[in-house]
Amino acid sequence: MSEEVIKKPKYVEDPNSAKSKLNKITSDHYSNLWMAKEKGEMIGWCASNFPQEIFETLGLTVCYPENQAAAIAARGAGEKMCLISEGDGYSNDICAYARVSLAYAKIKDAPEQNMPQPDYLLCCNNICNTMIKWYENLSVELNIPLVLIDIPFNPDYNPSKAEVEYVKNQFLEAIKQLEKITGKTWSDEKFKEVMEISNRTSRAWLKATNFTKNTPSPLNGFDLLNHMAVAVCARGKIEAAEAFELLAEEYEKAVQEGTSTFRAEEKHRLMFEGIACWPHLRVTATELKSRGINMVATIYADAFGFIYDDLDGLIEAYCNVPNAMNLEHARDKRVAIAKNTKAEALLVHTNRSCKLWSGFMYEMSRQIGEACEIPVASFDGDQADPRNFSEAQYATRVQALTEIMESNKGGK
């Protein structure tokens, strides 16, 4: 070889790609927050599944402690923040998102992901009752008002009329409460517009995520975990709808051209259950990729796809989020996803933080495995506290699944 150094061309992201548009929406989300705060606008902290149609219509600026906690954990500060809350008397047993968030409310600075302090709180417990406890404490510690829309866990397959009525009345009441807190006014016209955009975003998101059904899949399923942030925090914004539509187009093209963002040969297709282990994202993804396993199915894809026609439909959609459903409904949804994407195995994250998500998952995953005739394995982890994950255990479980997938193929 000569002295010449062969330089790899520097990777430049195409600013017109869906990925960079989606990333921009996320970064704009945070910079807009700071601008709003500087202008003296009131800021809300909001639960990820609070009906965003309310504050989009009112034109309020909100941010999401769950997203922030995930970002902080992914950037390595989960344990540091958890320890601060534990020092204040919080048990290490409670949801790590809550521990990170309560710590942030106290120290008000996390270089990994800062966001402005809130003037009011928007809570919805359709994902868990933990949310209520967490927001109650924020409200007391920060001495700011809290609006709760209570959407109970539904023990039946579909929400009852009584439930829809109960939630709808709270939805209307929340609007009044927020008008009073923020001084903004409600417009039915704007509400209609927001509903349209939200549906458009949700449809595009579902369309894009559905491309994992192709073999090979045009995307690495872990991409969805990143894009999800936009589905959470910008569903009612036109840019989000456009970016997801573009994403769907790109995937369509990739299918035609036989390309994929999964940078390995796709030997196996896997369904991943649960929230990502943010502190160990790289390890969990690499362990799969190195074996040629692509994650093609996750309930997340559906979790933020809210499709509805009118207010009743909207309410029903919020009553029907994954963590508010009974086992049978939750199981059927997953079975449909696993079948649609031809997943060959189910890998379950037993998430130490999330009692609701993990509390009946053993039985549900047994049933999914049987219905889809696929092997199931679980590993212990946590979405934000790095202490509850063992790389060795994860590798062993993935290895076990790989062997079964391989032998299943060999036998065919």
Next chain:
Amino acid sequence: MTKVNELLEQFHKVAVSPEEQLKSYLSQGRKVVACVPVYTPEELIHSMNLVPFGAWGAEIEVREAKKYFPAFICSILQTTLEMGITGKYDGISAIVIPSLCDSLKCLGENWKYGVPNIPFIPMTYPQNRNNDNGRAFTKAGYLRVIDDLEKITGKKFSEAELAKSNKVYNLHNQAMRRLSDVLVEYPWISASQRNDIFKSAYYMTKEEHTTLVNQLMDLLLEMPKETSNMKKIITTGIIADSRDLLTIIGENDMQIVGDDIAHESRQYRTDVNESKDALEGLADKFSRMDNCSVLYDVDKKRGDYIAEMAKRTGADGVVVVMTKFCDPEEFDYPIMKKKFDAAGIPSVLIEVDMQMNNYEQARTALQTFKDMLN
């Protein structure tokens, strides 16, 4: 005195052997319905001539339930499911499970598959409860429970019978509230005996229990009141029925002068307004319940409530009995602790679990706490 001791023995017997009570009800041909914490509409069950039977777990080993629950679910629910799977509840007609915390939501779902022979009846309560919308939803939840009970047991519901049951439960509530205060004057009744009285209420009909509690109070009030050098404490938490823990409290010369335990006094704070229609009245009762970790409270008044109770009863300190893995209580603790500190009330946290065989840590913590109070 012998009569008092006889009564205390009677409470004790029931408290330590619920299975005998269950057998006896079943052998009398009564239909029994298991009631899972934290709040179950017992009045409805009682009004349909069914026997409500408390299901708050037990100090047993967990094996089968591990197939359903991961390890980080509280032992009340682990052991309740274990009892169901292993046949300890056989003969029971149905189980009512309210979903006031995340783990309780999971118990219902697991129950359907782990214990298919005992039907699961869900009770869904509202959190935004103290308004017409909340009350209507509570009522809808009760109607659903009634409907399921009718289908499963063949019994019929009537408003008139419910009105009677509401009265029975109100009388029991009043007796239990009074009991807690009366016992303050009789420090020789131990923490374990106090717990026997509360615990036995879950395995007897309320009429029977009220009669015995009233008899006990009448007898006690005839006796001279006593003063003692014991340290007076308030207990707070979900459940505090571990014999070992109660013994340690006694050994450390502590007297429970009031409690905010879900399994004890939290059940008895709120009465049905009997001037309302029976079912409306029951829904209204729930709407007014408060100061509990599983009931939404934006003002988080519970710490103040306990501080106030400590003042009223002259308590020297608060013992927080924390059920391991109980996240609603774990969230309340730091806020309550601040309130106790601000009010100058000493407090100590003891973590308990129904599988605990070693109480040394609890013992040391309580000894240190006692020294601090001195």
